[in-house]
Amino acid sequence: MFTIDQYVKAQSLEEAYELAQKKTATILGGCGWLKMGRRPIKTAIDLSGLGLDQIEETDTHFKLGCMVTLRQIETSDALTAYFGSCIAECVRHIVGVQFRNCATIGGSIWGRFGFSDPLTLFLALDAEVCLHHGGIIPLREFVQMDYTVRDVLTAVCLPKRGQKAVYLTHRATETDFPVLACAVCKFPADYRDNGFRAAVGARPQRAALLSDPEGILSDGITAESTAAFADYAAEQFQFSSNMRGSADFRRHLCRVLVKRALTALAEEV
Numbered sequence: 001m002f003t004i005d006q007y008v009k010a011q012s013l014e015e016a017y018e019l020a021q022k023k024t025a026t027i028l029g030g031c032g033w034l035k036m037g038r039r040p041i042k043t044a045i046d047l048s049g050l051g052l053d054q055i056e057e058t059d060t061h062f063k064l065g066c067m068v069t070l071r072q073i074e075t076s077d078a079l080t081a082y083f084g085s086c087i088a089e090c091v092r093h094i095v096g097v098q099f100r101n102c103a104t105i106g107g108s109i110w111g112r113f114g115f116s117d118p119l120t121l122f123l124a125l126d127a128e129v130c131l132h133h134g135g136i137i138p139l140r141e142f143v144q145m146d147y148t149v150r151d152v153l154t155a156v157c158l159p160k161r162g163q164k165a166v167y168l169t170h171r172a173t174e175t176d177f178p179v180l181a182c183a184v185c186k187f188p189a190d191y192r193d194n195g196f197r198a199a200v201g202a203r204p205q206r207a208a209l210l211s212d213p214e215g216i217l218s219d220g221i222t223a224e225s226t227a228a229f230a231d232y233a234a235e236q237f238q239f240s241s242n243m244r245g246s247a248d249f250r251r252h253l254c255r256v257l258v259k260r261a262l263t264a265l266a267e268e269v
Contacts, residue, residue: 001035004044011049013132017152019045027152029107030069032099052106052154055079062158063130066106070094070118073105083125083158084268086165086183090121095175110153112143112206115177119143120201121167122156123209124183130155140209163187164268166261169202170253172244178202179245182257184265198233198261200254204242221266230259 010016019025024042028034052065057078064073070091073079079087094100094117108118109129119139127139132152137145139156165185169178181202187195196217201207212218216229239250 002037002039002041004041006043007046008043009046009049013050013152013154016045016047016050017132019043020150020152023150027110029066029110030103031107032095032103033107033111033113047106047152059160061160064105064156064158066104066110066153066155068105069101070103070105070108071097071100073118074100079158082160084164086121086167090117090167090183093117093169093171093175093178105156106153109139109142109156112147114204114206115181115202116207117167117169117178117181117201120181120199120207121165121183122158123201123207124165124185124197124199125158125163126161126185126187126197128157128159129153130157143206143208161187161191164265166264166268168257168261168264170257177244180250180253180257181207182254182261184258184261186265196229198229198258200233200237200258202244203237203239203250204244205238205240208237210236217262221262226259226262226266229262230255233258 008019020027025045026041027045047067053067054065055068055076056063074088074091091100105118108116123139128136129139129142130136132154134151163185165183167183169181171178183199185197189195196212198210199207210233216232217225234251234255237254239247241247
């Protein structure tokens with residue numbers, strides 16, 4: 001459990017940003033992961049009073065405030081109506097309902113944890129993050145940013161580009177961290193690199209993104225193209241070993257999950 005010297009409930013985003021510039025300050029999300037460690041926090045910054053816990057829909061995107069809980073996105077009718085079951089699927093294995101009622105999407109994305117289920121799916125969906133001072137940044141760029149960047153993540157945006165996605169994982173037990181996570185997304189054909197995206201997380205490094213510059217899927221999802229793209233993904237992604245699985249096992253899982261995701265995606269589009 002962590003200890004706090006000073007607790008501040010921010011009255012504005014600018015106040016939160018100024019406080020966050022100190023290296024000893026920490027912005028609180030749902031504290032689901034933070035409470036697992038032992039660390040002293042000089043200044044804890046609470047954003048819960050700033051109205052950042054809403055899911056907003058426009059003609060072009062969904063905007064998820066940083067304090068939106070994982071349970072909110074799991075049960076959102078609007079997100080399900082547009083993206084299908086992939087949103088709920090990417091969070092339903094995370095511990096339990098009580099935990100998901102506390103854990104926030106902002107904390108999950110900001111942490112860029114290797115085991116993050118939402119990070120993997122949102123990367124494939126071409127999501128963007130909204131930083132108070134840094135502005136709107138594609139998630140694929142934010143994932144590569146250094147942890148020393150001190151800003152306030154205010155929202156995560158999911159663009160409406162006609163994309164459909166499938167999210168799959170392999171876990172040792174139902175609510176354990178994933179051994180490997182995989183999301184495959186199809187955009188309209190005129191989108192970049194034939195419109196296909198694959199993201200793989202829990203490698204065990206943070207999630208990485210792969211497109212289809214070779215045009216393997218340019219003629220559609222067939223048995224041959226599915227197998228070829230699965231092999232391509234297994235070759236392109238880098239994997240390592242830890243207590244949950246070896247690099248070779250993860251590479252094998254990548255090939256299997258990408259193939260399954262493409263097969264499921266073919267039935268949806």
